Amino acid sequence: MIENIYLALDFPTWEEANDFIEWNEFHGIPVKVGMELYYREGPRLIESLKENGHAIFLDLKLHDIPTTVMKAMKNIAGLGVDMVNVHALGGSDMIRRAKEGLMAGSPTNHEPKLIAVTIMTSMDNAAMNDELKIQGNLQNNVIHFADFARENGADGVVCSVHEANRIKDVCGASFLTVTPGIRLQESADDDQKRIATPAFARENGADILVAGRTITNSRNPKSAYENVQKEWLYGVE
Numbered sequence: 001m002i003e004n005i006y007l008a009l010d011f012p013t014w015e016e017a018n019d020f021i022e023w024n025e026f027h028g029i030p031v032k033v034g035m036e037l038y039y040r041e042g043p044r045l046i047e048s049l050k051e052n053g054h055a056i057f058l059d060l061k062l063h064d065i066p067t068t069v070m071k072a073m074k075n076i077a078g079l080g081v082d083m084v085n086v087h088a089l090g091g092s093d094m095i096r097r098a099k100e101g102l103m104a105g106s107p108t109n110h111e112p113k114l115i116a117v118t119i120m121t122s123m124d125n126a127a128m129n130d131e132l133k134i135q136g137n138l139q140n141n142v143i144h145f146a147d148f149a150r151e152n153g154a155d156g157v158v159c160s161v162h163e164a165n166r167i168k169d170v171c172g173a174s175f176l177t178v179t180p181g182i183r184l185q186e187s188a189d190d191d192q193k194r195i196a197t198p199a200f201a202r203e204n205g206a207d208i209l210v211a212g213r214t215i216t217n218s219r220n221p222k223s224a225y226e227n228v229q230k231e232w233l234y235g236v237e
């Protein structure tokens, strides 16, 4: 289970990310690389992380026409990362072509898992209805996107912990639920709306935690990481 906690490396440069890893002795732990770091450092960052033994979730949230996404995924697959994502809102053909690109570009036996982003954890029901004009109940819409992504070849979804158990019921036990918005009790919500503790993630069917600021903004990141691990593995005592 420990390998199912991905630390969000939301830093502006590799130097800062690497210093953070070194200072806190986070050698070889699973990491999520997002747009901020990747757009600065590119593929060589992925190579360095791989050399240092990290499992990698490359979070670039692709959303474009199907052919463009297919070709981008073909290139991304060559990086040898473990998980990548697209927006479910890109549609059925886009998700299918993303999978096709990954299959075509992957080294033998190492195809990254394709994960579809549903409704961002920074949104609540009101924002979804009023701003995006997506009608209905947020949970039901997330479940719909999850099942739709599964039908079109995704291996899992990014969702909040709150939707994870229902997704498992509808999409099956092997369909992955990757859950950001993880917060230890004492942490600030920041810009997240659908947050949950690691203990609740454990109870509610999450497969993979993505944890960023609850660790990186903590005064003692090493102990915050250990607390996330402890809650995730054993719940709250």
Ligand SMILES: O=C(O)c1cc(=O)[nH]c(=O)n1[C@@H]1O[C@H](COP(=O)(O)O)[C@@H](O)[C@H]1O
Pocket (backbone or CB within 6 Å): 008, 010, 034, 059, 061, 085, 117, 119, 120, 121, 122, 158, 159, 180, 181, 182, 190, 192, 210, 211, 212, 213, 214
């Ligand atoms: O795809 C993601 O990783 C993602 C989807 C989502 O709905 N919400 C979300 O927060 N994320 C990412 O997960 C991380 C959460 O960071 P913290 O809020 O600092 O824990 C960020 O890097 C986000 O880009």
